[in-house]
Amino acid sequence: MAFLKISDLNLFMDGFEGSNHVLRGINLSIEQSEIWGIVGETGSGKSMTALSVCQLVPCPPGRFTNGSILLEGQDLMATSEAEMHKMRGSRIGMIFQDPTTYLNPAFRIGTQLIDVALSAARNNPSIFGEEQVRGYRNRRRMAKKISIEMLDKVGIPDAAKRCHDYPHQFSGGQKQRILIAMALIGQPKLLIADEPTTALDVSVQAQVLSLIWSIKQERDLTVLLISHNLGVVAQLCSHVAVMLEGEIVEQGSIEEIFDNPAHEYTRRLLDALPSGNRRERLETAAAERLASDA
């Protein structure tokens, strides 16, 4: 059984000027521990696919006509909002494109992380460790402890002190690291990264990708990476799906798609990619990082 299986997913967006067919029969099957990339131009339906998995598409105006999304055999389309709410953060983690706007500017990052940890612990108490934590004060203390550990893990220096800082006191790359920490604090098995590096400069992009790679290795995560950049996908993913106008036009392993692109659009995307294989370097860097962490 596939870890995540999307079958014949169709999504319409209703508006004043009529209905827009946003996702046209999406089929995708992802095994556990795989890193899948979805590439395509703006408006091709990449983010909508990701949001559909999280069941975060606003309905209305969104309208699913048919299809199913199975996560470990559970149909997310048939799951109630209350149940989905429990799954977000604790089974599915999600990070977004622009770290500058996806953190609440009015709250300290410590507060935001602690709330996410407390919420995730309600559905998955094991994130606090083996022992059962009783009482709100103890749970909060524990949530703060794992928040600091998580910040430390994603590479925020002096995490205990920086917990008290507001988002505007961090750089763009640090904010994305904080969002990654937030998405992973509930120990989800699936991480959806919706263009996590688009708003970052090139050197920070590499650091963030390296971080996702190393955490994936450490936690045996399944990752769905959305990007419009085939280069980024090539660095990180084992498989890729190419989307165009709401359809997946081609999918397969990175090697298959890179070596024998079947669709004209994929070929055009590959032509736009700078030459050279940086994936090996990235894997080496991630391995070095894991070794140094250990």
Added chain:
Amino acid sequence: MLIYILKRIIMIIPVLIGLSLLLFVISRLLPGDPVGLAAGPRATLEQIEALRVEFGLDKSLPVQYFNYIAGLLSGDWGASLITRRPVLDDLRIYLPATLELVVFSMTLSVIIGVPLGILSAVRPGGRLDVVVRIASLASLSMPRFFLGLMLQLFFAMLLAWFPLGGRFPFIVFPPPNVTGFMTIDSLVAGDIQAFGLSLKHLALPSIAMALSPMATILQLTRASTIETLNQDYVKTARAMGLSQRLILFKYVLKNSLSATLTMTALFVGWALSGTVLVETIFDWPGIGLYATHSVISQDFMPILGVSIVIGLIFIIINLIADLLYGMLNPKVQYK
């Protein structure tokens, strides 16, 4: 922060000088002779002149203004031409009554307006939203004096749930004066019956004063909450599995309160000056009623005193609102 507060307090001085000058000139330019009115219809010209000298009104306007400012600073706010009572003594009696009414009505506006605004923003066009918007539109379009009269008619005269007017029954001993706030003084004295009576007297005038600001605060909170709900960080909160209640009443509320805070601060000034109507209708012994009596008798010292007090409170409330911005928006820096 401390330097900023000090700067703002120093800034109050020129504002107050400007305000007092403006009010002083306007009060002196008004047609009519308040001294003649105060002296009575049978007073001789000599007697009127003697009264004018007694109140220092025979001097030139700049000298009168200078004397008035010197008096303000030394605690002599002048005296009423009619009652001869010092204005400051009258304000000490009437101001707490007005402040109690304003605080009560503004609290009512905020604690009902803000949560309703947030809840109606969750589903714009939903059942709750439609009901709340119609109710708020009705409250906004109803004049306060008419609303006050209707409240008296239904709840005081027909249903007899609340008293028609006044601040406390004449036949019951009021609690000892500590703060001037009847509700707080009742609680300080441990007199629950007096507390209940003062709340009953506060109810109708507070509702009459609260409905319009409540409707505006509600609409404003609704609009800013709808805007905040579309922000990316709310999407993050949802994706991280935070509960709807936590998202709305913690993460969204703090971000959407800035506009409401500004409006509430402005409404305090509006409510203070708007007490004239409500206090007259409900016979509430506050500065509004005091100002009304003074205007009728062209007694300009109490009018000046009331206006300056309202101006001062308005400035202080806006300073507090500015300081609260820092709590809502950590990017705000006080320099």
